[in-house]
Amino acid sequence: xxxxxxxxxxxxxxxxxxxxxxxxxxxxxxxxxxxxxxxxxxxxxxxxxxxxxxxxxxxxxxxxxxxxxxxxxxxxxxxxxxxxxxxxxxxxxxxxxxxxxxxxxxxxxxxxxxxxxxxxxxxxxxxxxxxxxxxxxxxxxxxxxxxxxxxxxxxxxxxxxxxxxxxxxxxxxxxxxxxxxxxxxxxxxxxxxxxxxxxxxxxxxxxxxx
Amino acid sequence: xxxxxxxxxxxxxxxxxxxxxxxxxxxxxxxxxxxxxxxxxxxxxxxxxxxxxxxxxxxxxxxxxxxxxxxxxxxxxxxxxxxxxxxxxxxxxxxxxxxxxxxxxxxxxxxxxxxxxxxxxxxxxxxxxxxxxxxxxxxxxxxxxxxxxxxxxxxxxxxxxxxxxxxxxxxxxxxxxxxxxxxxxxxxxxxxxxxxxxxxxxxxxxxxxx
DNA sequence: CGAGAGAGTCAACACCGTGTTGATACCTCG
DNA sequence: CGAGGTATCAACACGGTGTTGACTCTCTCG
Numbered sequence: 001x002x003x004x005x006x007x008x009x010x011x012x013x014x015x016x017x018x019x020x021x022x023x024x025x026x027x028x029x030x031x032x033x034x035x036x037x038x039x040x041x042x043x044x045x046x047x048x049x050x051x052x053x054x055x056x057x058x059x060x061x062x063x064x065x066x067x068x069x070x071x072x073x074x075x076x077x078x079x080x081x082x083x084x085x086x087x088x089x090x091x092x093x094x095x096x097x098x099x100x101x102x103x104x105x106x107x108x109x110x111x112x113x114x115x116x117x118x119x120x121x122x123x124x125x126x127x128x129x130x131x132x133x134x135x136x137x138x139x140x141x142x143x144x145x146x147x148x149x150x151x152x153x154x155x156x157x158x159x160x161x162x163x164x165x166x167x168x169x170x171x172x173x174x175x176x177x178x179x180x181x182x183x184x185x186x187x188x189x190x191x192x193x194x195x196x197x198x199x200x201x202x203x204x205x206x207x208x209x210x
Numbered sequence: 211x212x213x214x215x216x217x218x219x220x221x222x223x224x225x226x227x228x229x230x231x232x233x234x235x236x237x238x239x240x241x242x243x244x245x246x247x248x249x250x251x252x253x254x255x256x257x258x259x260x261x262x263x264x265x266x267x268x269x270x271x272x273x274x275x276x277x278x279x280x281x282x283x284x285x286x287x288x289x290x291x292x293x294x295x296x297x298x299x300x301x302x303x304x305x306x307x308x309x310x311x312x313x314x315x316x317x318x319x320x321x322x323x324x325x326x327x328x329x330x331x332x333x334x335x336x337x338x339x340x341x342x343x344x345x346x347x348x349x350x351x352x353x354x355x356x357x358x359x360x361x362x363x364x365x366x367x368x369x370x371x372x373x374x375x376x377x378x379x380x381x382x383x384x385x386x387x388x389x390x391x392x393x394x395x396x397x398x399x400x401x402x403x404x405x406x407x408x409x410x411x412x413x414x415x416x417x418x419x420x
Numbered sequence: 421c422g423a424g425a426g427a428g429t430c431a432a433c434a435c436c437g438t439g440t441t442g443a444t445a446c447c448t449c450g
Numbered sequence: 451c452g453a454g455g456t457a458t459c460a461a462c463a464c465g466g467t468g469t470t471g472a473c474t475c476t477c478t479c480g
Contacts, residue, residue, distance in 0.1 A: 016428085032330055037466065048430050053468070112329070119326050120242055129391045136392050153415050160394045160402045167385055167392075168378035175377055181339045182346050182377075184370045192370045200406045205363050205413035226457085247437065258459050263439070 017055050019045035021066055028109030033063065033116055060121050066110050067124065071131045074103055078134045085142055089151065089207045094194040097169065100135060101190055104173045115174060132170070136162050143201055153203040165197055227265045229255035231276055238319030243273065243326055270331050277324050277334065280317045281341045287313065288344045295352055299361065299417040304404040307379065310345060311400055314383045322384060342380070346372045353411055363413040375407055 023044030027036045038059055042052040056062040077099055085092045104111050117124040140162035146152035172193060175183035184192055199205060233254030237246045248269055252262040266272040287309055295302045314321050327334040350372035356362035382403060385393035394402055408417060 034330055038468090039466080047428090049467090050431080050469080051429050054428065058468080116326065116329050119322070120244055125390070132392055155415060156402060156405045157398070160398055161406070163385075163392045163394050164378060164382050164402055164406055167381040168374060171377040171381035172374050175373075180335075182342055182373045184373050188367070188370055192366060192374055195366045196371070196374055196406070196410045199410040199413050203409050203415035205365060248439090249437080257457090259438090260440080260460080261458050264457065268439080 016045055016047060020052065020055055020062065021069075024062060024066060025107075025109060028113050033059075033113035060117060060124065063110075063113055063117055063121075064123055064127060067114050067127050067131075070103070070107050070110055071127060074131045075134050077103065078138050081138060083142065085146060086149070086151070089146070089202065090194070090198050093197050093201075094190065096139070097193050097197060098190055100166075100169055101173055101193075104170075104177065108177050112174060112178065115170075132166060135166050135169075139166060146201065151207060152201050155203075156200075161200065165200065168196070169193055226255055226257060230257075230262065230265055230272065231279075234272060234276060235317075235319055238323050243269075243323035270327060270334065273320075273323055273327055273331075274333055274337060276320050277337050277341075280313070280320055281337060284313055284341045285344050288348050291348060293352065295356060296359070296361075299356070299412065300404070300408050303407050303411070304400065306349070307403050307407060308400055310376075310379055311383055311403075314380075314387065318387045322388065325380075325384060342376060345376050349376060356411065361417060362411050365413075366410075371410065375410065378406070379403055 020041055023041055024036070027040065027044070038052050039049050041059075041062070042049045045052075056065065081096050081099065082092060114124055114128050118128050119125075136159070140159045143152060143162055144158040147154055147158060172184065172189065174180075176186050176189050198207060201207075230251055233251055234246070237250065237254070248262050249259050251269075251272070252259045255262075266275065291306050291309065292302060324334055324338050328338050329335075346369070350369045353362060353372055354368040357364055357368060382394065382399065384390075386396050386399050409415060411417075
């Protein structure tokens with residue numbers, strides 16, 4: 001039943017929860033997780049600090065909710081990645097890595113906060129690890145099949161290679177997004193990463209089309 | 211003047227400072243920086259919490275002192291790295307990366323704490339960045355000269371490549387040391403990293419000796 | 421309609437870790 | 451001996467997290 005004429009005095013619980021998460025994404029865009037107090041999150045959502053605890057049992061719990069949304073997006077997008085690497089390996093890898101970059105750019109604040117929280121919070125670590133594994137499994141499968149069909153040389157375990165390259169992506173992209181030193185120019189990032197992936201997977205500068 | 215017969219009731223300031231740093235390295239080996247309180251550091255060094263502030267103005271300041279020692283070691287060891295890449299490129303790179311790995315392994319606690327603190331503390335960030343740059347400059351110089359002499363293909367900026375590969379090392383090694391998932395086996399790490407470096411620098415599986 | 425039941429809210433409180441202050445003891449050197 | 455730097459710590463102030471208990475609003479059902 002929609003509220004008529006006179007609006008309901010109180011906004012619904014779900015809206016409040018969303019308001020908290022929205023406030024959080026916004027604040028994490030400008031400041032670090034530690035520098036955002038629960039007080040601010042609550043004020044941003046129009047409630048008092050204790051009421052925040054009605055919605056989330058802790059600040060980390062809220063980060064988990066934020067991260068959960070991102071993970072769903074990641075798993076969905078990874079499952080839709082094309083697997084036709086035979087015809088244009090370089091292009092296919094570049095598109096895959098590009099998607100990785102896009103997700104990080106779109107959720108920079110959450111990603112940075114999660115990476116920091118990972119060190120102290122088991123649940124955050126588990127959730128982050130789940131998302132990294134989506135990418136690792138995808139790339140590991142593709143590398144293994146490229147090795148199987150003879151397009152990529154053996155001499156390195158497909159899974160080890162996939163893990164290392166994905167960790168490189170994570171680290172290089174956060175360095176770029178947080179304007180660290182040393183880092184590379186944002187405009188080069190995708191190009192540089194793709195080049196490294198392709199050279200180290202195929203052992204050559206120019207993997208042949210077939 | 212050495213204390214005679216009767217020992218000085220009070221241990222010297224320098225010893226106390228060292229005791230704090232030693233306690234810190236030990237505790238950081240088992241717990242995260244945030245989980246180590248100043249109270250514990252002080253107790254470990256046989257002093258009270260306020261006295262800790264006589265030696266360091268904050269916990270971060272102490273981390274800085276810890277990191278400073280590591281940086282000196284890094285700069286020293288980097289400057290001693292051989293540069294004879296012409297005769298045995300693969301071996302030379304493996305030895306260089308091996309040294310990177312060694313430093314991380316030897317100072318695992320400090321490295322992990324510094325990486326976490328980097329996000330919130332400017333001085334830690336600056337110091338860490340200085341140490342990364344030692345490695346980046348070294349590798350960037352070597353890559354550029356390999357490209358110049360025609361042993362390594364162009365098509366990627368030497369500095370961008372050096373930054374990315376060094377960031378990969380940082381991330382992969384911390385993942386290994388902290389037993390993250392996904393990560394690779396500690397015993398493979400050096401081998402996997404070297405392979406990726408060599409393939410992506412030389413654009414081939416087997417850079418020729420000359 | 422009116423008495424629960426739930427959801428939602430918050431003032432006040434307890435706690436813990438950081439950083440500060442001021443008083444005091446010790447040690448050395450003129 | 452006594453002045454001045456070195457070293458020490460009890461007690462305090464502060465800020466952020468998480469908890470409690472009482473209150474209000476709204477919806478439902480006899």
